[in-house]
Amino acid sequence: METLQVGRARLTWLQGGVTHLDGGAMFGVVPRPLWTKKYPVNDKNQIELRSDPVLLEVDDRRFLIDSGVGNGKFSEKQIRNFGVLEESKLDESLEKLGLTTTDIDIVLMTHLHFDHACGLTRWQEDELVSTFPEAEIITSEVEWNEMRQPNLRSANTYWEENWKPIETQVHTFQEEKELLPGLKIIHTGGHSDGHCIIIFEDGEEQFIHMADIMPTHGHQNPLWVLAYDDYPVTSVHEKQKWMNYGYERNAWYTFYHDAHYRAIKFDQDGNRIDEVKRHRYAY
Numbered sequence: 644m645e646t647l648q649v650g651r652a653r654l655t656w657l658q659g660g661v662t663h664l665d666g667g668a669m670f671g672v673v674p675r676p677l678w679t680k681k682y683p684v685n686d687k688n689q690i691e692l693r694s695d696p697v698l699l700e701v702d703d704r705r706f707l708i709d710s711g712v713g714n715g716k717f718s719e720k721q722i723r724n725f726g727v728l729e730e731s732k733l734d735e736s737l738e739k740l741g742l743t744t745t746d747i748d749i750v751l752m753t754h755l756h757f758d759h760a761c762g763l764t765r766w767q768e769d770e771l772v773s774t775f776p777e778a779e780i781i782t783s784e785v786e787w788n789e790m791r792q793p794n795l796r797s798a799n800t801y802w803e804e805n806w807k808p809i810e811t812q813v814h815t816f817q818e819e820k821e822l823l824p825g826l827k828i829i830h831t832g833g834h835s836d837g838h839c840i841i842i843f844e845d846g847e848e849q850f851i852h853m854a855d856i857m858p859t860h861g862h863q864n865p866l867w868v869l870a871y872d873d874y875p876v877t878s879v880h881e882k883q884k885w886m887n888y889g890y891e892r893n894a895w896y897t898f899y900h901d902a903h904y905r906a907i908k909f910d911q912d913g914n915r916i917d918e919v920k921r922h923r924y925a926y
Contacts, residue, residue, distance in 0.1 A: 644736060645905045647919050649895055650825070650845025655698040656905050656921070657736035659711020662758055663689040663726025668870040669858070682861030683903075689726055691902040692858070693921070694758050696733065698740070699751075701843070702823055705742075707750045708841060708852060709899050710762030710774065716804070731762055733774075747775045751828055752782040753854035754838045755790040759899070760805040773809045781822075783830045784815035786837025797835070797873070825849075831856060831885075833878030834869065840885060850895035850906070856882045858900040860907055886913070 647654045666688050670678040675688075684690050697708040711731040721727070737743055753759060763780065764771045782790075791810075793801040806813075819829040825844045832838055834855040841852040855871075856878045857863065865883040868875045889896060890911050897906045901921065908917035 644739065645919055645921060647850075647895065647897070647906050649843060649850045650848035652699060652701045652826075652843050652845065652850070654850070654897060654906070655700075655740065657696045657698055657707075657711070658729075658732035659694045659696045659709075659762060660713070660727065660731045661729045661902070662692050662694060662712065663687075663728065664692055666690045670861070671868050671870045671872070671875065673867050678861060678867070682859055690859075692758075692900045693898075693902050694731075694762075695899060696762065697852070697897060697899065698737075699843075701826060704823065705746055705748050706822070706826075707747050707775070707778075709753055709759040709854075710750060712758055713761035713763075713765060713774070715766050716757075716761045716802075725758075733762060744775050745777050747778045749822065750775055750778050750780045751822075751839075751841055752780060752786070753828075753840065753852070753899075754786050754835045755782060755805065756800040756835065756855075757802050757805065759854075760790075761802070763805055764808045771804050771808045773812060775809075775812075778812065779814050780809055780812045781814050781816070781820065781828060783828075783837040783839050784817050785830065785832075786835060786839070787813060787815045789835070789837060831877070831881040833874050833881050834872050836873060840881075847892075849889075849892055850897050851885060851889045852897045852899075853882070853885060854899060857886075857896065857898075859898060860901055860904050863913070 645656045666684045694712045696711050699706040714730045765774045790801045790806050821827050827842050868878040872878045895906045895908045905919040910916045
């Protein structure tokens with residue numbers, strides 16, 4: 644498994660499953676000849692998108708950033724439409740680290756779309772139960788409210804089976820929440836109304852987890868936002884703000900969806916100066 648040390652924080656990428664979505668939808672109004680130079684595409688015009696949770700270990704606390712696609716959550720039609728060629732191997736990933744899902748202290752949910760939230764619950768015989776029974780689950784208040792009361796558009800991605808079994812574990816915040824010294828989850832909106840990013844700073848070392856306002860390295864340009872975004876103009880402004888913030892500090896940018904890179908560090912001009920590539924391997 645790929646790892647990255649940033650100050651006193653250690654990040655480890657787990658195996659949470661994969662989807663393949665339409666590249667045009669993932670790059671919005673950007674012309675195909677442009678975005679295909681930045682990110683590989685298959686003959687169905689789909690791009691590979693991992694859904695790999697990040698285990699974040701800081702100060703003897705274990706956080707998980709998002710939860711993967713889970714297991715047994717998709718119909719045959721959804722498997723086909725979403726290109727789910729692999730479901731979660733979270734348990735196997737944690738076992739390799741000598742851990743189980745009960746060792747996770749806090750789950751940080753950047754947002755609650757199905758490809759981030761399906762892993763929050765799991766089947767136990769014929770009942771859905773919490774995957775992380777000992778953990779607090781933290782998300783923005785706006786996101787949690789929409790998860791439980793989706794509108795006509797968002798009902799396709801906010802699924803009842805992903806929130807009902809864990810509702811007693813959920814803790815919300817409004818603008819931002821400091822979890823430990825230097826570690827914050829911040830409400831940005833954009834991709835969804837309640838979308839959040841995660842920032843960690845330890846002296847001159849830091850990482851920024853942009854979640855789905857920069858889901859892959861191909862989305863570095865602030866203007867390249869998703870057709871899936873509920874508030875694309877907000878995505879543009881928030882991405883520009885936090886990219887400039889990170890460029891000035893030579894921050895690492897970490898990814899949940901990128902099939903090719905786990906993290907990339909940029910200089911003040913936005914040029915790549917370091918990277919952690921994703922290795923393809925099987926359990």
